[in-house]
Amino acid sequence: MERDKRAVVKGSHVLVLPMPAQGHINPMLQFSKRLAAKGIKVTLVTTSSYLNAMQGEQALAMPINVEPIFDGFREGERVAGVDDYLERFKATVPGSLAEVIKKHSSTQNPPRCLIYDSLLPWAVDVAQDSGIHAATFFTQPCAVSVIYYHELQGSLKFPLMEPVVKLPSLPDMEFNDLPTFVYGPGSYPGLYDLVFSRFSNIDKATWVLWNTFDDLEDELVKWMKRKWPIKTIGPTIPSMFLDQRLEDDKDYGLSLFKPKSEACMEWLDSKSPHSVVYVSFGSVARLEEAQMAELAWGLKRSNYSFLWVVRETELEKLPRSFIEETSDSSLIVTWCNQMQVLAHRSIGCFVTHCGWNSTIEALGLGVPMVAMPQWTDQPTNAKFVADVWGVGVRVKVDGNGTIVTNEEIERCLREVMVEGERGIEIRQNSGKWKELARKAVDGGGSSEKNIEDFVGELMSNSYSIKE
Incomplete structure (x- = not known):
């Protein structure tokens, strides 16, 4: 080296x-x-x-x-x-x-x-x-x-x-x-x-x-x-x-938040390769309570194991009893070492707001994405994730243009995680960009x-x- x-x-x-x-x-x-x-x-x-x-x-x-x-x-x-x-x-x-x-x-x-x-x-x-x-x-x-x-x-x-x-x-x-x-x-x-x-x-x-x-x-x-x-x-x-x-x-x-690194790594070590959905919206983005509920039920409906970073100030937005109902298949933490998590063999995809740091980290580590942008640069980053680099899919808001339903979240997770034609293509593209980032x-x-x-x-x- x-x-x-x-x-x-x-x-x-x-x-x-x-x-x-x-x-x-x-x-x-x-x-x-x-x-x-x-x-x-x-x-x-x-x-x-x-x-x-x-x-x-x-x-x-x-x-x-x-x-x-x-x-x-x-x-x-x-x-x-x-x-x-x-x-x-x-x-x-x-x-x-x-x-x-x-x-x-x-x-x-x-x-x-x-x-x-x-x-x-x-x-x-x-x-x-x-x-x-x-x-x-x-x-x-x-x-x-x-x-x-x-x-x-x-x-x-x-x-x-x-x-x-x-x-x-x-x-x-x-x-x-x-x-x-x-x-x-x-x-x-x-x-x-x-x-x-x-x-x-x-x-x-x-x-x-x-x-x-x-x-x-x-x-x-x-x-x-x-x-x-x-x-x-x-x-x-x-x-x-x-x-x-x-x-x-x-x-x-340097970090404003204290990560739960040991707990995350121990939990991820117990999971099969590419089987876990990682969810994080960074250090600033805040989802409305109704959107948090749709995301929560979409994760549960998918039946995939998931690691979800919910900052301490956002925990109260989770649906009542959700943590207990999903405890067998999930780990919810207030912060984690994102690079360690994304690099772990068990991670299958990353549900992200598409902040640029999160996006380029996922690209650099070859992790497929489900793009759920919120504001500022994130919609443009999501456009490139899905349609230019081909490393993920982007959620669609409902007919009123206000919320992403739990059915849509489940659909996107399956499209990326399932070993179908689209999922394979996304994983191959992710691997390509990982190598180009390293080079x-x-x-x-x-x-x-x-x-x-x-x-x-x-x-x-x-x-x-x-x-």
């Missing part, structure tokens, strides 16, 4: 600033580990309130420093809502970030670049004002960003006059395949503004990094490279589940080459700070 680990190179320090949410920190942290393995000193900058909220002891597999930063909220202070948090975050963090850069600039290995979450476009100005490079990091697939870009350019007009949306480099799409934010902010105007602000000053960034890989979005990547200096560097999942070049990289390392980050792969190029360019004196 090759171990890609080099001594830290002086003058190679980078700061990494993710949006303080688990789905954004994890991919940027994984990229940081790849950089650390190549001799780059990495300091992960995240909010003190996020660090305080993490469960138990947290250990990073690679030598990455963590720098707390003040986000405007004192310990124990309650947040009125998402928009309130975002407003105070934007008012406070730029100044805090400038102070962090200044502090590290006086060390023997001062920062050379700030890698910032694309949802924080103001960070490029802080970096440039501090005299260092900036690289923006997109945690969503190219497909979603291309749609947002065309929306900004006025290519999408609502209400749609045609049933099919045709955009360059994208497959034909229907209304329910589009990211939810393209047709309005809904209840989250602050998030809506964040999503579209990413392109406001993208040209100021020296590098544009993307958590995807060339084979996965080939036409989209080629189209976007004509506009920006993008580098695909994904999939950003722990190395031991892909190329195994970073021996200590077995987990993300992308392995030696000589497209993402590995892009990371090497980024490191080389970072250390070159020929790159000047963009104005």
Whole structure:
């Protein structure tokens, strides 16, 4: 086994600033580990309130420093809502970030670049004002960003006059395949503004990094490279589940929830290969109580064993007596180590909301999916899962367009789990993408080459700070 680990190179320090949410920190942290393995000193900058909220002891597999930063909220202070948090975050963090850069600039290995979450476009100005490079990091697939870009350019007009949306480099799409934010902010105007602000000053960034890989979005990547200096560097999942070049990289390392790892593994070990349905809707998505009930009864009707992650705040939405009625064939936990679960031989399919991290993890581990998208980028990810990559099926909502019935959930589970023509095709496609994902980050792969190029360019004196 090759171990890609080099001594830290002086003058190679980078700061990494993710949006303080688990789905954004994890991919940027994984990229940081790849950089650390190549001799780059990495300091992960995240909010003190996020660090305080993490469960138990947290250990990073690679030598990455963590720098707390003040986000405007004192310990124990309650947040009125998402928009309130975002407003105070934007008012406070730029100044805090400038102070962090200044502090590290006086060390023997001062920062050379700030890698910032694309949802924080103001960070490029802080970096440039501090005299260092900036690289923006997109945690969503190219497909979603291309749609947002065309929306900004006025290519999408609502209400749609045609049933099919045709955009360059994208497959034909229907209304329910589009990211939810393209047709309005809904209840989250602050998030809506964040999503579209990413392109406001993208040209100021020296590098544009993307958590995807060339084979996965080939036409989209080629189209976007004509506009920006993008580098695909994904999939950003722990190395031991892909190329195994970073021996200590077995987990993300930071989490807001405490996983029930031992209980999950013991239960899965008792099951036959490809016999278990794994169900998880990530760290944010919330199903309505009626939808939780339909999902629950659909799982029970299918007669498959299932492992269902139901966050503690969502447990009360489960139907009364459901846990007891299904205890012989199910395990319900409040959180788990998703990578360990997806990699287990007993898993037959993954019922997912199609958040990008969950989607690319399933792709990287070759697990077929039942796509049940909720909002933001998830409908587009589900479209690609079912119709482009062919690694799963997508549930259909009922005639009122409001709920997925238990009969539909059962139908989809059987289509993926049964060894029929469709199920076999999905499993074969899943295996193909698993291998392509591994090749992308392995030696000589497209993402590995892009990371090497980024490191080389970072250390070159020929790159000047963009104005």
